[in-house]
Amino acid sequence: MWLKFEQRPEPSKTMSYVSPILAVALMFLSGLLLFVVLGKSPVEGFKVFFLNPLKDSYGIAELFLKATPLMLCAVGLSVGFKANVWNIGAEGQLLIGALVGGGIALHFEHTSSAILLPAMVVAGALGGMAWAAIPAFLRTRFNANEILTSLMLVYVAELVVSWLVHGPWMDPDGFNFPQTKLLSPEATLPILLTGTRVNAALLLAIGALLVGWIFMNKSFMGYQMKVAGQAEHAGRYAGFSAKRSVWIGMLAGGAMAGIAGIAEVSGPVGQITEHISPGYGFAAMIVAFVGRLNPIGIFFSSLLMALLYMGGEQAQQYLALPSSISKVFQGMLLFFLLGSDVFINFRPRFIRRRK
Amino acid sequence: MGLTFISSIIFATVVAGTPLIIVALGELVTEKSGVLNLGAEGIMSVGAVVAFAVTHHSGSPMLGILAGMTAGMLMSLLFGISALTLMANQVASGLALSIFGVGLSAFIGKPYESIALASVNPVRIPLLSKIPVLGPALFEQQGLVYFSWFLILAVAWFLYRSKAGLILRAVGESPVSAHSIGYGVVKIRYQAVLFGGAMAGIGGAFLSVFYTPMWVEGMVAGRGWIALSLVVFATWRPGRVMIGAYLFGGCMITQMFVQGSGAKISIPAQFLSSLPYVATILVLVLISRNRSTIRLNSPASLGQPFLPDA
Numbered sequence: 001m002w003l004k005f006e007q008r009p010e011p012s013k014t015m016s017y018v019s020p021i022l023a024v025a026l027m028f029l030s031g032l033l034l035f036v037v038l039g040k041s042p043v044e045g046f047k048v049f050f051l052n053p054l055k056d057s058y059g060i061a062e063l064f065l066k067a068t069p070l071m072l073c074a075v076g077l078s079v080g081f082k083a084n085v086w087n088i089g090a091e092g093q094l095l096i097g098a099l100v101g102g103g104i105a106l107h108f109e110h111t112s113s114a115i116l117l118p119a120m121v122v123a124g125a126l127g128g129m130a131w132a133a134i135p136a137f138l139r140t141r142f143n144a145n146e147i148l149t150s151l152m153l154v155y156v157a158e159l160v161v162s163w164l165v166h167g168p169w170m171d172p173d174g175f176n177f178p179q180t181k182l183l184s185p186e187a188t189l190p191i192l193l194t195g196t197r198v199n200a201a202l203l204l205a206i207g208a209l210l211v212g213w214i215f216m217n218k219s220f221m222g223y224q225m226k227v228a229g230q231a232e233h234a235g236r237y238a239g240f241s242a243k244r245s246v247w248i249g250m251l252a253g254g255a256m257a258g259i260a261g262i263a264e265v266s267g268p269v270g271q272i273t274e275h276i277s278p279g280y281g282f283a284a285m286i287v288a289f290v291g292r293l294n295p296i297g298i299f300f301s302s303l304l305m306a307l308l309y310m311g312g313e314q315a316q317q318y319l320a321l322p323s324s325i326s327k328v329f330q331g332m333l334l335f336f337l338l339g340s341d342v343f344i345n346f347r348p349r350f351i352r353r354r355k
Numbered sequence: 356m357g358l359t360f361i362s363s364i365i366f367a368t369v370v371a372g373t374p375l376i377i378v379a380l381g382e383l384v385t386e387k388s389g390v391l392n393l394g395a396e397g398i399m400s401v402g403a404v405v406a407f408a409v410t411h412h413s414g415s416p417m418l419g420i421l422a423g424m425t426a427g428m429l430m431s432l433l434f435g436i437s438a439l440t441l442m443a444n445q446v447a448s449g450l451a452l453s454i455f456g457v458g459l460s461a462f463i464g465k466p467y468e469s470i471a472l473a474s475v476n477p478v479r480i481p482l483l484s485k486i487p488v489l490g491p492a493l494f495e496q497q498g499l500v501y502f503s504w505f506l507i508l509a510v511a512w513f514l515y516r517s518k519a520g521l522i523l524r525a526v527g528e529s530p531v532s533a534h535s536i537g538y539g540v541v542k543i544r545y546q547a548v549l550f551g552g553a554m555a556g557i558g559g560a561f562l563s564v565f566y567t568p569m570w571v572e573g574m575v576a577g578r579g580w581i582a583l584s585l586v587v588f589a590t591w592r593p594g595r596v597m598i599g600a601y602l603f604g605g606c607m608i609t610q611m612f613v614q615g616s617g618a619k620i621s622i623p624a625q626f627l628s629s630l631p632y633v634a635t636i637l638v639l640v641l642i643s644r645n646r647s648t649i650r651l652n653s654p655a656s657l658g659q660p661f662l663p664d665a
Contacts, residue, residue, distance in 0.1 A: 007662065086446060138636070144643040147393065147446070148584045152632040155577050163625035282454055289447065322465035327458025334451040335433065338443035
């Protein structure tokens with residue numbers, strides 16, 4: 001017997017929704033296997049990793065808190081990914097957004113003005129956009145590959161953060177820890193539910209999902225970008241500007257990542273440190289793909305990805321495993337998704353092997 | 356500036372450039388077959404941690420390198436299954452490999468943090484190492500440094516002087532024609548991907564066993580991505596990979612240069628550390644600016660999946 005893939009006459013819509021579910025199932029299965037390999041009870045491992053984080057309402061609130069930056073980054077990235085604009089530097093854009101927005105908060109630390117928070121969010125978005133504009137400009141003007149340039153800028157952004165918190169922005173009363181002062185209460189996002197850490201950024205994220213949905217499905221520009229991504233030549237023939245796709249894709253990703261960054265600083269983190277993001281900008285790429293580049297899908301896949309982050313923390317605490325196990329799960333999920341996607345365009349057929 | 360200082364600058368540049376040469380040449384062969392594997396960063400990370408662990412337990416750097424190479428091939432096999440057999444998007448598959456590899460290496464490496472390996476004695480080449488200045492800089496190096504020079508010649512010979520290399524390039528330029536005259540496109544691409552994985556694994560091993568003989572999470576620090584950029588910089592030619600690698604190697608050791616030159620300038624360390632990344636962006640811009648250079652030199656089918664017809 002020999003497995004062969006036969007091209008379908010047209011891509012299967014059903015399979016494009018089944019594939020993420022299949023990928024998640026495969027991830028769970030290999031997770032159980034991984035626990036066995038590591039000498040842990042798979043039932044216990046599964047319970048600690050996937051069920052423990054959600055056992056009370058505080059845990060569920062934390063899930064939404066961690067899903068917020070993922071939602072924001074992923075919806076921004078999905079706009080570019082649809083048009084084959086590969087912005088993989090969201091992590092750097094997130095950091096620069098955090099710096100610019102947080103810088104405003106630190107500069108106006110004695111203000112109690114009501115426009116401080118909105119100004120910080122706008123500044124965060126602009127910071128992220130500025131960082132994303134570099135690869136967009138280099139791509140449209142000099143044809144430089146945006147994958148490599150946007151990624152290089154992540155490392156540069158990390159070093160800028162490191163320089164600021166070790167140098168000019170370091171809290172003078174902070175016992176030499178590499179961090180800025182804590183943000184004032186006026187510069188902190190309001191909590192939505194007392195007793196939890198869920199803040200107004202969740203509303204921003206859900207708003208971003210709505211705007212993203214309207215842009216991609218109801219606007220002409222969104223349509224142009226989808227065409228450019230699915231059939232480059234058709235897009236060019238219809239006169240859709242490829243350069244504009246690059247700019248919109250990049251800036252959308254940068255703006256959302258920047259907001260995610262400032263929301264972390266003026267939310268759960270509370271100050272600028274070198275640990276603003278545990279790789280949200282990279283995980284958001286997986287969120288975008290697993291969510292089928294669709295805002296509704298992204299909503300659910302960001303919750304799943306947040307669960308993987310929390311599971312990693314639980315595994316560290318109760319199973320004595322490094323918390324980076326969550327990144328192993330995230331990577332596996334993306335691989336399984338890419339693998340399962342073969343069924344969208346192909347149908348498997350078993351044939352007798354020809355001799 | 357004394358002669359010993361110049362000698363040690365050349366020495367350090369060559370050491371810093373060596374993993375870049377090895378990884379970039381592996382990727383170059385992969386890309387020549389028409390496959391874009393963006394997973395080098397992930398493969399290097401896993402290669403580095405596996406090589407470190409095996410060297411630590413066995414005491415043999417040689418075994419460590421072999422283990423790093425094997426781990427690199429296994430990682431690239433994952434990419435192959437996704438991008439070649441299941442025909443998934445190559446860019447996404449490569450990204451997946453990078454994310455997965457960096458995460459996996461952090462996971463495997465946790466118990467090995469804060470352990471140091473004994474430094475390995477260099478291989479002194481008789482006579483040549485006696486040349487003033489250049490001798491100690493170039494011919495008292497680790498074996499893998501000489502390997503990287505050999506690899507440049509070997510890859511150049513393979514691609515442009517051997518029949519197998521001609522077939523590989525044909526597969527990269529026009530998989531449909533190669534297929535129609537009877538070459539197994541997917542099989543050849545698998546071999547190229549595995550070679551790239553092996554080299555990236557060795558490159559990672561060089562970092563954790565020789566360069567800084569220890570394991571720290573994130574120690575590959577973008578070298579996989581820089582190696583990918585190097586292939587573009589070299590316009591897919593093996594000889595130019597060496598020039599680029601030493602250029603970046605030089606950028607990576609500026610810290611040492613500034614300290615050693617005795618100049619009384621205070622530049623924040625982070626600015627010097629960002630040089631290799633900024634330099635990568637600059638050279639990408641300089642090379643890509645001329646669209647025809649890229650179009651003429653890059654393999655025509657780069658990044659496109661190949662579907663063998665029934």
